[in-house]
Amino acid sequence: MVEQNVTSRPGRGGRQRILAAAMTLFETHGINATSMEEVASTAPVSKRTLYIHFPSKDDLVVAYLRHVVEAGLTMESVLDRQDRTPRERLLELFTVPDNGTGLIRGCPFVDAAAEFPDPDSPAHAYARQQKQRFTQRIAALLSELGAAQPDILAEQLAILADGAASRAMVLNDPTCGQHARAAATALLDAATA
CATH class of the missing domain: 1.10.357.10 (Tetracycline Repressor, domain 2)
Structure with missing residues (x-):
């Protein structure tokens, strides 16, 4: 499981918080059952920030899968x-x-x-x-x-x-x-x- 640092200052580590939130939500609820709004709320980041880092859910899922590989999970x-x-x-x-x-x-x-x-x-x-x-x-x-x-x-x-x-x-x-x-x-x- 990826550690989440949700106490970071806004704008700092947004991508990492988004990936950590996505990982938790995808593993708990599934990919399709998790909305982009839920990811943004859990991260917490604005939807604008989420879509700057990940323009589509496909982009977020691929980044999540890459992270799982790179982290040896x-x-x-x-x-x-x-x-x-x-x-x-x-x-x-x-x-x-x-x-x-x-x-x-x-x-x-x-x-x-x-x-x-x-x-x-x-x-x-x-x-x-x-x-x-x-x-x-x-x-x-x-x-x-x-x-x-x-x-x-x-x-x-x-x-x-x-x-x-x-x-x-x-x-x-x-x-x-x-x-x-x-x-x-x-x-x-x-x-x-």
């Missing part, structure tokens, strides 16, 4: 851990994180793509780009492991990770990750035998 961030082997990093994708609220949140990219179904919309296109990048990063780790057909296995593991995250969110059940991890382990064992 995605399941993909475990792939960067240098204190784990490539295999451990891949299997860590199936650990459903506890955000401390009792509610399990799914993948923000899947959420954005679902709420912006037009594949040409900026939010959907950015979500697609991140999902493709995710699969490429998995394939690179699989190549390090010497896995047979790393691109195909990467797609399978990405589908498992996305499915586990979505199912865990829908059921509010972190054990979904354990079941997907067992399947991923079997796939890894077969590909690296």
